[in-house]
Amino acid sequence: MNYNLNNRFEYLKKYLKESGEYIRNARSEIARETREKADGSPVTSADLWGNKFWEKIIKEEYPDDIFIGEESLSHKYPKGAEYIWYVDPIDGTKEYISGHGSYYTLIGLTVNGEPALGIVHEPHTGRVIYGSREQQPVLLNGSDSPQPLNGIRSWSESKRLMMRGIGAHKRKLLKEHYNIERMKYVGVTHNQLGSLFHKSCGFASNRATSYWDLCAPAAIMAAAGFATEFRNNNRRILLNNGSHKAESFYILPGDTPDDVKKAVLEW
Numbered sequence: 001m002n003y004n005l006n007n008r009f010e011y012l013k014k015y016l017k018e019s020g021e022y023i024r025n026a027r028s029e030i031a032r033e034t035r036e037k038a039d040g041s042p043v044t045s046a047d048l049w050g051n052k053f054w055e056k057i058i059k060e061e062y063p064d065d066i067f068i069g070e071e072s073l074s075h076k077y078p079k080g081a082e083y084i085w086y087v088d089p090i091d092g093t094k095e096y097i098s099g100h101g102s103y104y105t106l107i108g109l110t111v112n113g114e115p116a117l118g119i120v121h122e123p124h125t126g127r128v129i130y131g132s133r134e135q136q137p138v139l140l141n142g143s144d145s146p147q148p149l150n151g152i153r154s155w156s157e158s159k160r161l162m163m164r165g166i167g168a169h170k171r172k173l174l175k176e177h178y179n180i181e182r183m184k185y186v187g188v189t190h191n192q193l194g195s196l197f198h199k200s201c202g203f204a205s206n207r208a209t210s211y212w213d214l215c216a217p218a219a220i221m222a223a224a225g226f227a228t229e230f231r232n233n234n235r236r237i238l239l240n241n242g243s244h245k246a247e248s249f250y251i252l253p254g255d256t257p258d259d260v261k262k263a264v265l266e267w
Contacts, residue, residue: 050089108215113238165207
């Protein structure tokens with residue numbers, strides 16, 4: 001079985017258009033097909049379709065891998081599993097339902113718990129952002145040649161940090177000690193990828209986040225040389241630890257000082 005990451009991407013890329021067209025075309029009819037999940041978040045028939053679609057595509061080619069979709073009936077898997085796919089068929093379901101704002105399909109692969117391959121697909125535009133251990137981040141837009149995404153790669157280039165779940169007091173301390181400005185909304189792409197579009201210097205969150213919303217962006221940013229760390233109970237975790245949520249995490253340039261990384265998560 002071939003575990004080459006770029007080969008895996010080329011296999012999945014063949015199906016992105018079909019997935020994107022279905023999700024995009026279903027949007028106008030989706031309001032009447034929406035229900036509420038147990039956690040209060042909305043789910044649509046397009047979410048469910050996308051989950052089944054990608055599970056079928058991935059398991060047909062990689063039957064021994066673990067597949068965890070947001071809408072999968074179970075999120076359990078063997079702790080320590082080598083290859084786990086995390087898929088969110090529609091990240092931004094509320095925006096998708098409302099008809100306003102961006103939404104994405106996120107496909108990520110962990111290898112021994114570390115994000116190794118990431119695909120962020122924008123069904124509403126057709127754009128694809130891809131990165132892996134074998135490929136620095138690129139933007140694919142229709143038939144155009146892949147466009148390298150260089151963006152901000154160094155901590156010294158910007159002190160604008162996208163923050164989620166980080167209170168005003170902590171933001172004040174980060175501003176006073178490190179001159180870190182809060183970036184509220186990236187606007188041009190998935191917020192965790194803002195650095196690749198010169199909008200932020202990274203992402204930090206103290207809000208519990210599911211692995212299917214973390215894996216793909218984190219893999220892309222790791223491919224750009226960014227440092228990632230995920231924590232539960234203030235301890236570093238891998239994304240094959242038997243859970244499916246991280247309580248806090250950061251995605252920061254590789255040259256970010258250690259004291260800044262510590263402050264972002266612990267202050």
